Structures are given as C-alpha cells and as structure tokens.
Amino acid sequence: MSKIKKSSNNNIHDNFFKSLFSVKENLEDLLKGSLPKEVLQGLKTDTLEYDPTEYVDQELAPYFKDISCNVKYGYSNIKISLLYEHKSYPDKNIHLQLLRYILNVWENQAANKQELTPVITMVFYHGNRKWTDAGFVKNVPEELKRFIPLFDYALFDTKDIEDHAIIQHFKRPSVKVAVWFMKRSDNLIGFIQSNPDLARDMFRQIEQIDTNIFQKIALYLYKVSGVEPDKIDEIMETISPKAKDAFSQAADELRQWGYNKGIKQTAINMINKGYSDEQIAEITHIDMKQIHKLRSDNSH
Incomplete structure (x- = not known):
C-alpha cells in the first residue's frame, strides 16, 4: 500500500493527540461525542477500523495532524478523518486545505485500486480565538453551483463544551481527561x-x-x-x-x-x-x- 509522506511536526500537542486518538476506542468515543447527530444515526461504529495511513502531505503539515478510520454508513463504506488544527486561530483557507486533504485520500484509494469513498473531515480545534468560517467560493449564481466543489466539515471546538460537561459528554475516562487537558493547555x-x-x-x-x-x-x-x-x-x-x-x-x-x-x-x-x-x-x-x-x- 502506498504511503502519503508523513508530517515531521514534533509539537507536544500533535504527539499527544496522535498517541491518544490512534487508540481505536478513544477515537470512537471522541467521534460519538462530536459528530452531528444526523450522521451518527447512520454510522455503524462497531465496524470502525483505524487507518494508519497519514494523508497530510508537506503542504498540509503546517496546518494539520490527521487520524483516519474506515467505517460503515448504512451499507456504504466511508472514511472519517480527524484533523488536529495546529494553529491557535482559524485559517481563512480551511476549505482549500480540506479539499486538498480529501483529494489526497482519493488519490491514495485510486492508486491502490480501491473504490473512492465519501470522506467526512472533522477539525479538532483548541485555540484561543473564536473559530470563524469565511466560507468557500462566495456569491455563486445558482446555475454555476454545479461547477463548484461545495462541501462541509464537522468542527470540534473545545471552547464549545463547558469544563464540567466534559465528564458527561464522553464515556471513556482517558478521553475525558485528555480533552480537558487540551482545552486548558494554555494554563493547565x-x-x-x-x-x-x-x-x-x-x-x-x-x-x-x-x-x-x-x-x-x-x-x-x-x-x-x-x-x-x-x-x-x-x-x-x-x-x-x-x-x-x-x-x-x-x-x-x-x-x-x-x-x-x-x-x-x-x-x-x-x-x-x-x-x-x-x-x-x-x-x-x-x-x-x-x-x-x-x-x-x-x-x-
């Protein structure tokens, strides 16, 4: 199987994020507590399989660290990728970065003669600034929208969940403590x-x-x-x-x-x-x- 070039970022947060959520059970718990309810309804989390491939290339390495898994959604195969946002502030080009990431996944699947699957990207953000989304291509006339790769992403912003609520929000103790530590990492x-x-x-x-x-x-x-x-x-x-x-x-x-x-x-x-x-x-x-x-x- 071909491998995407790995990020060389040795940031403390990156390493902790990767080591913790590379554990299948922790990743599953985080996804269950973070993905939109309408997505979780069709997701068969018991079929979740951790994917060790890293789809972050050199261009994306300054922005993300990624963890991916394959899972069944109804009768379909899909991929969910959790991307840890390096920066302490949102990037206005987040859609371009995510589009590049999704393309990396599809190119890897094509190179390995695999069926192309839907890719759900979820951004894990614990920066100090409020997350804002500048949007993708704006003011597109209705008749031109079919030419634009419009897509969405899930966001888990640690500021959106109260400290005391983390205990009830997740099931696994390791995820509870880890999310709390990352949320308060600036003055833990x-x-x-x-x-x-x-x-x-x-x-x-x-x-x-x-x-x-x-x-x-x-x-x-x-x-x-x-x-x-x-x-x-x-x-x-x-x-x-x-x-x-x-x-x-x-x-x-x-x-x-x-x-x-x-x-x-x-x-x-x-x-x-x-x-x-x-x-x-x-x-x-x-x-x-x-x-x-x-x-x-x-x-x-």
Whole structure:
C-alpha cells in the first residue's frame, strides 16, 4: 500500500493527540461525542477500523495532524478523518486545505485500486480565538453551483463544551481527561489550582485509565505546563492525595525511562567509537548480554 509522506511536526500537542486518538476506542468515543447527530444515526461504529495511513502531505503539515478510520454508513463504506488544527486561530483557507486533504485520500484509494469513498473531515480545534468560517467560493449564481466543489466539515471546538460537561459528554475516562487537558493547555496547572473541585471530579477518572495511556496523559501535563515535577506534586496534593500519587508515580517512571534511554544511547556512542564491551560495562553499568545485543543491533 502506498504511503502519503508523513508530517515531521514534533509539537507536544500533535504527539499527544496522535498517541491518544490512534487508540481505536478513544477515537470512537471522541467521534460519538462530536459528530452531528444526523450522521451518527447512520454510522455503524462497531465496524470502525483505524487507518494508519497519514494523508497530510508537506503542504498540509503546517496546518494539520490527521487520524483516519474506515467505517460503515448504512451499507456504504466511508472514511472519517480527524484533523488536529495546529494553529491557535482559524485559517481563512480551511476549505482549500480540506479539499486538498480529501483529494489526497482519493488519490491514495485510486492508486491502490480501491473504490473512492465519501470522506467526512472533522477539525479538532483548541485555540484561543473564536473559530470563524469565511466560507468557500462566495456569491455563486445558482446555475454555476454545479461547477463548484461545495462541501462541509464537522468542527470540534473545545471552547464549545463547558469544563464540567466534559465528564458527561464522553464515556471513556482517558478521553475525558485528555480533552480537558487540551482545552486548558494554555494554563493547565493554573486552571487546576483555581478549580480544585472540578479537578477532583476529573481526577476520579484516573483509576479507570490504562497505565500506558495514563503515562501519555501525565507526560503531556508535565511538558505542556512547564512546571517542575516537585511543584506539580505539591499542587496535586492539595487536590487529591490519589491524584498526587498517580502523577508522581508516572513522573518517576518517565524519569527512569529517560535515564535508561540516555544510558542506552551512551553505550551505542561508545560502541561506535570502538570501546570494548568491558569498558562500556564499567562506565554504563549495563550487563554484558545487553551490550552484546546493542552491538549486534548497531551493526545491521
């Protein structure tokens, strides 16, 4: 299967968005809570299959990160694409960008000898400015409309949903916490401090979140807040001892992961510089078996 060129954007929000909603169950929950009701009525969400292909090309990379899935709508096959909007403000050329994106999907389907399917695009936006839509081609006479590719898109603007309503709006705890964090990402820790009751209600969801997913959520909080982990621990203690313990444990695991990654990279660098296994073991304290594996992997 041919692959569209991937975006190289390593933005904190992009990575969090991608890692969370690439999980089929999280994507399904977000779509159920965000798509128009008339669309959901015909959507057979039990047929949803995650599509790992990225349809964002170099031209679209500054604007979007995408996640797609294939699903049945009645008896028809359709594709739904969730596009995370990079910018903190709406782009007046959103229709041109989405049209290019849809064309990328269709070109990929054609190249793989697949039937062209309807593509529903949904824009995930959590910017500070109010989302405005300038429209596409304006003032088109009725007799010319058939020559214009008129289409719509769904919009999920985090500002349109109240913080306290997020808990009822979605079913999966990981989606509830993640959407809330992204909604308040510009001052997440400050908002938690100012709204302890809301934070307690939200953090009650933590116990139901898979450990791997919670680590991604915790990492997002530490990165996006820019606050020292010890300070975050103090704040969490005032909110909930359980929340403090959960985030502290995640922070320790993330620190250990970073430490181990650094030690591993040091060993690889030493291998490349010609150090012996004994020298590497003495400096890094990595056991011989792992050093032999690193040396073998590095020689391929």
